[in-house]
Amino acid sequence: MNTYDDPVKQLSRLRLRAFIKKNLLNHMKPENVRVLCFPGAEVEGQEALEVKEVYLPLGILPENVVGLEEDSTRAERLRATKLGIEIVDQNDLDYFRGNSDTFHVISLDYTGQQTRERLEVPALIAGRHLLGKNGIFCTNYSGKRESRPFQTELMARRILFSPAYREEVDDPTDRSAGFSGYINLAKELEQEYRDMGIGNERLVEDIASGELRDLGWLREGITHTTLAYLTIGSLALAYHTETPERYMPQFLMQHPVAGIVRERLRQSYVQQSGDPTFKDRHRIFLKALGVARWQDLIDKPENSGENFSTAMVEEYGDYLERTKGIPRHIGTMFSLMRAEEEKRPYVIADMERYQYTSNKNFFMLMDMFAVRQPYKIYQLLDSVVEDLRNNVPFARVRNGSLSYTRNWSRLCAEYAEDRGLNHHDVPERHDLGSSWVPRDRISRTDAIDFLKANCSPAEIAECFSGFSRRQLAAMKAHVTMGTYD
Ligand SMILES: C[S@@+](CC[C@H](N)C(=O)[O-])C[C@H]1O[C@@H](n2cnc3c(N)ncnc32)[C@H](O)[C@@H]1O
Helix, strand or coil: CCCCCCHHHHHHHHHHHHHCCCCCCCCCCCCCCEEEEECCCCCCCCCCCCHHHHHHHHCCCCHHEEEECCCCCHHHHHHHCCCCCCCEEEEEEEEECCCCCCEEEEEEEEECCCCCCCHHHHHHHCCCCCCCEEEEEEHHHHHHCCHHHHHHHHHHHHHHCCCCCCHCCCCCCCCCCCCHHHHHHHHHHHHHHHHCCCCCHHHHEEEEHHHCCCCHHHHHHHHHHHHHHHHHCCHHHHHCCCCCCHHCCCHHHCCCCHHHHHHHHHHHHHHCCCCCHHHHHHHHHHHHHHCHHHHHHHHHHHHCCCHHHHHHHHHHHHHHHHHCHHHHHHHHHHEEEEHHHCCCEEEEEEEEEEEEECCCCCEEEEEEEEECCCHHHHHHHHHHHHHHHCCCEEEEEECCCCEEEEEHHHHHHHHHHHCCCCCHCCCEEEEEEECCCCCCCCHHHHHHHHCCCCCCCHHHHEEEEECHHHHHHHHHHHHCCCCCC
């Protein structure tokens, strides 16, 4: 039987082991590392391969490993190994919803494909900071058979969260700038079709019919979603609760022509501004940002909608200029940094991505992120706040040139250095290979002979193609009844 004792799976474990060593154990002692994973226990004798192959060889202590297992038989099997790890009989989503323990490694080796429901997991991890100060987040899921609604959702996520579609719009005063992703996608698709000599009508048709859903391309939306969630911290939960369709007007999928879309987005913006739920949605963001004190800003009509965050930042910049004489551009920058800090986003220190085909013929996608919290920046921000409180002169002219407080200068230097990786740096997905061995087809006569020789339908289906387990079980019934004799 094909199990997780699989050479290509082992290769993926070795990649995880090396990634942890490179990004975590370079500054942490293994005995302090806390891990959460799905150890697996598909068959007796092959329990917790991930723990045995990844964590124990690195010197991580078994008592610091929490193993989640939603299947009670497997959980029992894991307990019986007496490996010393903690086994929790729970589904990951329930676990993360109900626990606020932090880990240094969270590795979710799923058996099936990604779903919208499961994408709440990275939102919970990022939004509730479950990776602590430093951490590794790893996911394995199958890249196949996503449901149609999830494909649609991925389309929105691919566009909403990935860089190519978030470039600046040509016209900075365009109020639909928040939707620039859609406009850029529309432009790109239009150009592609024009290059192929096909008109816009066909493009509109293809998009409406789902013809343009390149699943490989859409699945990239999963990596970008995780990355986006990790780098927006507490805001991730609000983002997840808000369905992306709300950010991606359906009409765009049907009319992806730049001019039309731009015009429609403008209209949609006007409509949205009059939408009574619009302000409420932004309140959710505010709350998640932890900047509810600015909430009254959105009640000013001129600050409605997409302009809100800009208004918030500007308002604070204005205040600093009025009360502390701080140059406006610096006040605005400081205000942006503080708003950012309140989300406690993760900085992405490193990323690796792989794909492989398991011996069960599952096409698997593996994403690894090394993250950290920029604590030095938070400390310097606190120092600048303290300076302001004590009215330390912010800027001075020395020898004819302007210099700023020591803390502000250090903060700017640190901020410039501590950017980390972002959507533009998503690495290519490397192929680890395949351990799938295609099976020979079996004829009906041979299948019946095997059944007569007491081979089980499961064994025959495992070794040969041509008949499903159910078909073989039906044949077995006939063998037992003597129909074929
Ligand atoms: C792919 S296997 C783990 C293999 C293991 N990591 C290895 O390297 O051999 C996944 C295991 O986790 C369990 N599992 C899958 N999805 C889960 C979830 N969402 N929550 C908890 N357990 C899950 C499955 O029952 C299965 O035993």
